[in-house]
Amino acid sequence: MGFLQIDTVRNVVRAQDHILWSRNRNYRERMLWPLLQQRLLFEHFTHDASLIPVETYPLWQRQFRRLGARAANAAWYRSGMDQGEIEALRDRIAAEGPLSTHAFDSAAESREMWARKPHKKALEQMWYAGVLATSMRRNFVKYYDLGERVFPPLPPDAPDEAAAGAALCELAMQRLWVASPGEIRKFWEALPPAEVTAWARGSDLVPVRIESADGKWQEAFALPDIEARLAAIPPPASQLRIINPFDPAIRDRARLKRIFGFDYTNEMFVPAAKRRWGYYVYPLLEGDSFVGRIEAKGDRQGGTLRVTGFWAEDGVRWGKGRADRLRLELERFARLAGLTPAPFSPSTAS
Structure with missing residues (x-):
């Protein structure tokens, strides 16, 4: 894959776990984050926060410089802290080891919904620049440490x-x-x-x-x-698969539409009244064709996986065989999340 986007939303399971499971059905949620602590992966920013194989680290120095400079010059990341205060954040991490933003405190400059506290902006700016790095995550909370204690030494022949x-x-x-x-x-x-x-x-x-x-x-x-x-490509598997919206295979929506004729938009950040499909809608891949999409949600209190919306692609007939394949995939998906699938039939869904 090259990288794995990570996302905090746990709709059924978090995106990163779903993406890995879709490629290896033996994968379980507990398996990912130890790889970060073992320094086999590092976390940084591609199009969004992502886990990247550590072998790519020598190539990533230019991205640290680019994003560090962009954050330093962006009004959004102007924390209101002076250089001494920012260095004090770094010095505390140097002395105490990995710390999350919860270990610090500073007053937000406004009460707007998206306002962020100055220390959070300063920590993130240093993270973009590679001065700080993600040491680990606990319950998805990021713990910052000095980049030099997380990243491997650059090899003598590191590329320019x-x-x-x-x-x-x-x-x-x-x-x-x-x-x-x-x-x-x-x-x-x-x-x-x-x-x-x-x-x-x-x-x-x-x-x-x-x-x-x-x-x-x-x-x-x-x-x-x-x-x-x-x-050398083997014939595509006939199994129907539920694809995560953040899967790198479909992230480039224009390429997805060009190759597969599948027009997909992630509507998580679209106001509910303006959505065509739903909040968290999963494409359905069968063989080498996208045959539909479902909106599904994990109900942890009730212990069930519920399908709240279903749409067949134009020209795709959903007979008993295809519907049975979807039900089997929903059962597998539910097991990954520790849930039981609620009764569902494509013929009765919206």
Whole structure:
């Protein structure tokens, strides 16, 4: 995957757990965070907060510099603290070890809903710059420590900025196989468009034209061995799968629509009255086609997984076989969350 977006919302299970489970059904929620404490992963920002393999860390120095500078110059992160107060936060972490924001206190500058306390802004700004790092999470609460105590030492042959950018593009293409420069850039959201385009044109990638789901053609680039890779792909599994909205496979919504003809929007942050589908809607993937979407919610007090909305994709018939496959997947999903699926039938859902 390259990275794993993490999210605090536990609709059924948290996004990061659902994403990993969808690829390995033996995965359980307790398995992820020890990898961060074992320093096999580090947490930083791609398009959002993400866990990244530690092998990528030498390439990430430019992202620390870029995001650190952006946060330092952004009005949102102006904490009202002077440099001495900010250094005092760092010094306390240096002396006491990993601390969460709850260990500090400062008064918010306003009472607006989104107002954040100055110490939280200062800690986050240092986190973006790599001065601080996520040492661990407990109940999803982030604990900050000095970057030098979390990140591994940089190797003597660590790449410079240009080489790191090229390596990030290469890592993206190893996962995308075929992509436009815009899609390569969007994978990490860590590189400027002109740099990605120049890399693609100067690399050993093969220029190709790809047909979209709507029949239109688009210029793109492919890996040199793309034909061998495509020939080696096994037939898609017939099992129906519930896909998380934050899954990296569908994060690029324009690419998703171009390849699969599946038009998807995450409406979590859309006012309820303006939603077309629902708050937390999961795409349904069967084989290599998206066949529908469901809105589901874990009712922990009642111990059940409830489907509150169902929509078939245009032209997709939901007979007994497909409905049974969805019920089986709901049972598996419910077990992951420690819940029991409530009775559900696609024919009676909204």
